[in-house]
Structures are given as C-alpha cells and as structure tokens.
Amino acid sequence: MPNKNSDITLSARNLKRHFGDHLVINDVSLELRRGEVLGLLGHNGAGKTTTMQMLTGCLLPNSGEIEICGINLLRQPVKAKANLGYLPEIPPLYRELSVNEYLSFAARLRGIKAPTVADALAQTINNCGLETVGKKIIGTLSKGYQQRVGIAQAIIHSPAVIVLDEPTVGLDPAQIREVRTLIRDLGNIHSVVLSTHLLSEVESVCDRVEIMQQGKLIYSDTSEHMRQHANASGFIVVLHNPPSLATLEAINGISHVEPITSTKFRVLHNPQDNPKSTLLSMAEQQGWKLEQLTPLQATLEDVYVRITSQERKDETDLKETSR
Amino acid sequence: MIRLLALRELRGLFAMPSTWFMLAILQFIFTWFFLNTLQTFLEIQPQLAQLANVPGVTTVVAVPLFNLMALLLMMLVPILTMRMIAEERRNHSFALLLSAPLPIRDIVLGKFFGLLTFLIIMMAGVPLMIYTLALGTSLDHGLILGNLLGLLLLTSSYVSLGLYVSSLTVQPIVAAIGALAVLVGLWLADIASSVEDSHWHFISPVNHFQKFNAGLLDSSDVVFFILFSAVFLMLTIRRINNNRIYG
Numbered sequence: 001m002p003n004k005n006s007d008i009t010l011s012a013r014n015l016k017r018h019f020g021d022h023l024v025i026n027d028v029s030l031e032l033r034r035g036e037v038l039g040l041l042g043h044n045g046a047g048k049t050t051t052m053q054m055l056t057g058c059l060l061p062n063s064g065e066i067e068i069c070g071i072n073l074l075r076q077p078v079k080a081k082a083n084l085g086y087l088p089e090i091p092p093l094y095r096e097l098s099v100n101e102y103l104s105f106a107a108r109l110r111g112i113k114a115p116t117v118a119d120a121l122a123q124t125i126n127n128c129g130l131e132t133v134g135k136k137i138i139g140t141l142s143k144g145y146q147q148r149v150g151i152a153q154a155i156i157h158s159p160a161v162i163v164l165d166e167p168t169v170g171l172d173p174a175q176i177r178e179v180r181t182l183i184r185d186l187g188n189i190h191s192v193v194l195s196t197h198l199l200s201e202v203e204s205v206c207d208r209v210e211i212m213q214q215g216k217l218i219y220s221d222t223s224e225h226m227r228q229h230a231n232a233s234g235f236i237v238v239l240h241n242p243p244s245l246a247t248l249e250a251i252n253g254i255s256h257v258e259p260i261t262s263t264k265f266r267v268l269h270n271p272q273d274n275p276k277s278t279l280l281s282m283a284e285q286q287g288w289k290l291e292q293l294t295p296l297q298a299t300l301e302d303v304y305v306r307i308t309s310q311e312r313k314d315e316t317d318l319k320e321t322s323r
Numbered sequence: 324m325i326r327l328l329a330l331r332e333l334r335g336l337f338a339m340p341s342t343w344f345m346l347a348i349l350q351f352i353f354t355w356f357f358l359n360t361l362q363t364f365l366e367i368q369p370q371l372a373q374l375a376n377v378p379g380v381t382t383v384v385a386v387p388l389f390n391l392m393a394l395l396l397m398m399l400v401p402i403l404t405m406r407m408i409a410e411e412r413r414n415h416s417f418a419l420l421l422s423a424p425l426p427i428r429d430i431v432l433g434k435f436f437g438l439l440t441f442l443i444i445m446m447a448g449v450p451l452m453i454y455t456l457a458l459g460t461s462l463d464h465g466l467i468l469g470n471l472l473g474l475l476l477l478t479s480s481y482v483s484l485g486l487y488v489s490s491l492t493v494q495p496i497v498a499a500i501g502a503l504a505v506l507v508g509l510w511l512a513d514i515a516s517s518v519e520d521s522h523w524h525f526i527s528p529v530n531h532f533q534k535f536n537a538g539l540l541d542s543s544d545v546v547f548f549i550l551f552s553a554v555f556l557m558l559t560i561r562r563i564n565n566n567r568i569y570g
Contacts, residue, residue: 056422060567081424092419094331096338108327109423137338153419 007033008070009083009160009191015054015064017215024050025061026215030193032161037187039206040195047215048195049089052165055193056086069160082111085159089166091150095139099130099149102138103156110157120156127185128152129178144175151179155186162186164194168201180205211307219307234268234296235276236260240289251275251282266296324425328433329440332407336441349395350448356391357452360384381463385453386536389470392446393477393532397510400478401502403441404485407434408563409498421567431559435482442478466538473535476548480528481506483555490562 010032017025025047032038040048053059055066057077066073071080094102103124107117125131128148133141138149147170154162167183168176184205186192196202202209211219240263242248248257248265253275256268269275276293283290336342364383371377411417420430450471456462488502489495506528513527524530528551531544 053418056418058418058421058567078424078426081422084422084424086418086422088415088418090415092416093414094335094416095414096335101334105327105331106419109324109419109425111424 009034009068010055010193011067012051012055013065015051015061015066017050017054017059017061024215025054028064028212028215028217030055030210030217032191032193034160034191035188036208037183037192037194037206039202039209040193040212041197041199041202041209042195042212043197046212048212049165050215051212052086052088052163052193052195056084056163057081058086058088082157083160085110085154085157085162087150087154087162087164087167089169091146092153093138093146093149096137098135098137099125099141100134102149103152106153107156110159112157120158124152124156127155128182143170144172147171147175148179151182155190158190160190162190162192164192166195166197168196168198233270233274234266236264236292236294236296237267237279237290238264238292239283240291242288243286248279251278253278324429325433325436328420328430329437332434332437333441336403336437345399346445349399349445352395353388353392353449354452357384357388357449360387361456379463380456380460381453381466384456385462385467385470388449388453389474390536392449392474393529393536396442396474396478396481397506397529398503400442400481400485401488401499401506403438404482404489404502405495405499406489407438407486408489408559409492410495412493413495427560427563431486431556431563435479435486435556438482438486439479442482443475446474446478463538469535469538469540472540473532473544476535476545476552477528477532480548480551480555483552483559487555487559487562490559490566 008031010030012028012030015025015028016023028047028051030038030051040051042048050059054061055073057073057080060074066080068080069083071083073080094105097105100121103121104117107120108114112120125134128151130145130148130152133145138146141149147167151164151167154164164183168179171179180201183192183194187205187207194201194206208222209220210217242263242265245257245259248254248267253269253273254267255270258266258268260266267275267279280290280293282288361384364380371383408417411420421427450467453462453467484505485498485502488505489498491501492498509523509527510529512523513530516523525547528548531547534541534544
C-alpha cells in the first residue's frame with residue numbers, strides 16, 4: 001500500500017451525538033482512503049444519516065473530530081467543505097430551476113470559477129447520463145432523473161470525498177445498475193462513503209463495509225469477507241417422499257432440519273462440510289423424490305444476527321476466562 | 324458568493340408564475356391608487372389654491388402612495404420571506420447550502436439581498452409613475468427621494484425580521500403568519516399608544532417611516548433601521564448555526 005497517511009481523505013474520530021437525552025451516535029470512528037468505496041450498512045434508525053450529516057458539516061457532533069483531506073471540519077469548515085460532495089437522503093434540488101441552471105449554481109457554490117463552469121457541467125452531465133434533460137425543469141423530471149441530478153451536484157466540483165446517503169433508493173433496477181456503475185467509477189478516483197440497507201449494494205460497489213447498529217459501528221471488514229458471512233450454510237430442499245426428520249438430521253454434516261411444509265425443509269449445516277452430495281445420493285438411493293434444492297440466500301438480518309451473536313459470544317467467553 | 328446566492332433567489336422567484344401574477348396585481352393597485360389620487364387632486368386644485376400654504380402635487384399624490392406601499396409591504400414581505408429558509412429546510416434543499424464551502428453569514432446575506440433586490444424591482448414602477456408628472460409640473464425631489472430612502476430602509480428591516488422568523492420553523496405557513504403577527508403587532512401597538520414618548524413608538528418601524536414620509540430626514544431613524552436589520556440578520560445567522568448544534 002502507498003504512503004498511508006497522505007492517502008487518508010476522510011477521518012472521523014470518536015464522534016458522539018445526542019438529541020436531547022437520546023444518544024444517537026456513540027463513539028463512531030471512520031477512516032477512508034483515496035480510491036476506496038466505504039459502505040455504511042445498517043437498518044433505518046441505526047444512525048447512518050446522522051453520521052453522514054456530521055461528516056458533511058450539516059450537523060455538529062457533541063464531541064469528536066472530523067478531518068477532510070487533513071483539514072479540520074469543525075475549525076475550518078469553509079476550507080474543509082471545498083473537498084466535499086454530499087447527496088442527502090432526499091436530493092437537495094431547486095425544483096423551479098432547469099437542470100443546467102441548477103448544476104451551474106451548484107458548481108459556482110462549490111467554488112468553481114465562472115470560466116470553467118461550462119466544462120465541469122458538460123463533463124458531469126455526460127457522467128451522470130443527463131444529456132437529454134439538461135434544459136428541463138427539475139420539478140418535471142422523474143424520480144430517477146432527480147436522483148441523478150442529486151448525484152451530479154455532489155460530484156460536479158470533483159471533490160476528494162463524496163458522501164452519498166442511500167443513493168439508489170427509489171430507482172428502478174436498470175437505474176440502480178447504472179448508478180452503481182457510476183459510483184464504482186467515482187470510487188476509483190475519489191473516496192466515496194455511501195449508506196445503504198441493501199446487502200447486494202455493498203457486495204457490488206463497496207471495497208469495505210462498516211455495519212452500524214444503534215449508533216455504534218459493530219463490524220468492519222472488507223466486503224469480500226462480508227460476502228462469506230452472507231453465504232449462509234444451508235439450503236431449502238423439497239422431497240415428495242420425505243423420510244423422518246431424524247433420518248435427515250442423521251446425515252453427516254447436517255446440524256439442523258426444520259420442516260416448512262410436509263415436503264419442504266430448511267436444512268442447516270456446518271460451513272466446513274457441505275452435505276449436499278450425500279443428501280443427493282441418499283435421496284436417489286432411497287427414493288425420496290427430490291424436486292428442488294436451493295442454497296439459502298442470507299439476508300442482512302442473518303448477517304447481523306451472525307455478527308452480533310458472534311460478538312456477544314466473544315464477550316461472554318472473555319468474561320468466563322477472566323473469571 | 325453573496326451575489327451568486329442573491330441571483331439564485333431572484334431566478335427562483337422569477338421562475339414561478341405566481342411571482343409574475345403578484346407583480347401584475349401590485350402594479351395594478353399602485354396605478355389605480357395613483358390615478359385616483361391624481362384625479363382627486365385635479366378636482367380640488369382650485370380650492371387648494373386659496374389656501375395660504377399650498378400643498379403641492381407631491382404632497383397630495385405621492386406621499387399617500389408611499390404610505391400605501393409601506394402598508395402593503397407589511398403583508399407582502401412575510402409571504403416572500405416564508406420561502407427563504409423554512410421552505411428550503413422543508414424541501415431539504417438547505418443541505419446543499421450547508422454542505423457548501425461558504426460561511427452561514429453568506430447564506431443569510433445572499434437571501435437578504437436577493438429578496439431586497441426583488442422588492443426594489445417590484446416597487447420600481449411607482450417612482451417612474453410619479454416622475455411622469457414632472458412633464459407637466461415641478462416636483463419636490465427631496466420629498467420623493469426621502470420617501471424612497473425610507474421605503475428602502477423599511478423594506479430591509481421587514482425582510483430581516485421575516486428571515487429570522489423563517490429560520491425558526493420548517494413550516495412556511497407558520498413562518499408567514501409569525502412574521503405577519505410581529506409586523507402587524509408592532510404597527511398596532513404604535514397607533515394604539517397615545518402617549519407621545521411611548522416605547523412602542525420607538526420600536527415600531529412604521530413610526531420611523533412616518534417621519535421619512537412627512538419629508539423629515541432624521542439620522543436617528545436611519546440608525547434605527549440599520550440596527551433593526553442588523554440585529555435580526557445576526558439572530559438569523561445564530562439560529563441557523565444553532566440548528567446544526569441542536570438538530
């Protein structure tokens with residue numbers, strides 16, 4: 001890895017934030033390098049949006065430090081914000097302006113000099129696929145285009161750090177794919193933080209994942225590892241002539257069998273040894289009439305549960321050993 | 324930056340059909356009132372001529388017109404200021420300004436000057452109408468300029484107060500009613516108080532405008548308006564900053 005410190009574009013240390021007595025963000029620390037896409041994963045209300053508002057200076061933390069490209073956001077906000085692009089949950093659009101007018105305004109607002117605005121505008125419009133709607137009034141655009149205009153205003157000044165709050169919400173599948181490609185491309189040059197509650201989004205665009213729960217970062221890893229977590233060890237099997245549950249559970253490697261209907265079962269097994277082939281051959285030999293065998297797709301919930309239960313287990317282990 | 328933000332406000336206002344409708348209606352009201360008072364003046368002119376100290380056309384026609392404008396501004400400004408901050412916060416477009424590299428002072432001043440410019444454009448037709456009279460008679464330029472200065476100062480005090488109320492809430496309607504309540508309240512307190520030295524007279528912008536309206540240019544009135552505007556602009560900046568602290 002190249003020089004570590006100079007490449008850190010965003011660093012947040014020990015952020016804390018409460019609304020009234022309610023502690024919303026509890027000791028969150030983040031670091032982001034150039035050319036990296038970080039996914040902030042969590043359910044609604046986990047504190048993702050609040051964290052992003054603090055990272056962009058829209059909300060002040062009660063304690064903690066934020067640095068953007070080495071400039072302190074709380075002490076030198078104007079200088080630090082020049083390196084920042086932000087797309088909030090709801091795109092900050094002036095509905096009465098045309099796309100070109102709005103983006104030119106956003107560019108000037110972010111400190112692009114008047115003579116170079118046209119270049120920046122043309123490039124961003126091209127990047128975000130807005131060529132056909134440049135002269136249209138924003139209020140008349142579809143949700144997907146409005147979202148793209150929102151992304152365009154965040155990247156028009158080519159900032160070092162781009163913060164995107166749920167960038168694909170409300171888009172149709174084709175648009176989601178386009179936006180993800182766009183984010184992936186952006187992530188190669190800039191640093192991107194994006195929040196989401198979709199695991200597939202993290203898988204397809206992020207280099208690194210932070211899972212957030214109740215205002216805390218509970219898990220941090222590369223998305224490669226995350227994917228392994230996501231592959232639940234189990235499958236759904238349909239047998240038209242099923243044996244007893246005990247017979248199934250006796251198969252080597254199967255840890256648990258749960259009947260869903262009389263012919264459909266959820267089979268869980270140890271991650272190390274997959275009993276699929278054994279089950280297949282036994283079904284053939286003993287005439288169980290196997291019809292379907294689908295690997296379980298883990299939901300975010302499953303991954304959460306696994307990670308959080310892992311943490312809890314570690315904690316209790318620690319307590320027991322300390323005794 | 325302030326100029327950029329002010330221009331954006333203007334562009335946003337002129338992009339809405341309702342703005343043009345409002346401009347047309349107001350121009351109609353001003354013109355109708357102007358022609359009406361002019362006709363009255365022409366009718367009573369022979370009687371006026373017999374008076375010892377003859378009031379000129381400026382006093383009879385222009386002064387009531389400026390007074391009417393001051394009254395209309397009280398109702399108009401809250402409707403315009405409600406959009407400035409409250410509606411932007413409700414539409415979530417305020418995050419664009421907050422995450423941009425500019426101090427909050429610039430955001431507030433940009434909005435202030437944007438709306439002030441719009442109101443100047445809105446009222447510009449009136450002095451033009453009055454100066455058409457110069458074709459046939461001589462006008463009291465001092466009185467007209469004094470009134471225009473007073474009107475400008477009054478407008479800026481109303482706009483700054485409206486901006487502050489607009490920053491207190493995310494409901495534009497609440498912002499409009501709130502600002503209207505304060506402005507009308509100050510005006511009513513002023514006209515209801517019969518005591519000469521009452522504090523109500525002192526804090527009421529309308530009372531200070533009356534002196535300009537009568538052709539009296541008192542530096543203390545100018546200072547009052549400047550202080551009034553500055554205080555509310557500073558309160559607005561503080562309020563937006565506090566919104567970031569308290570969420």
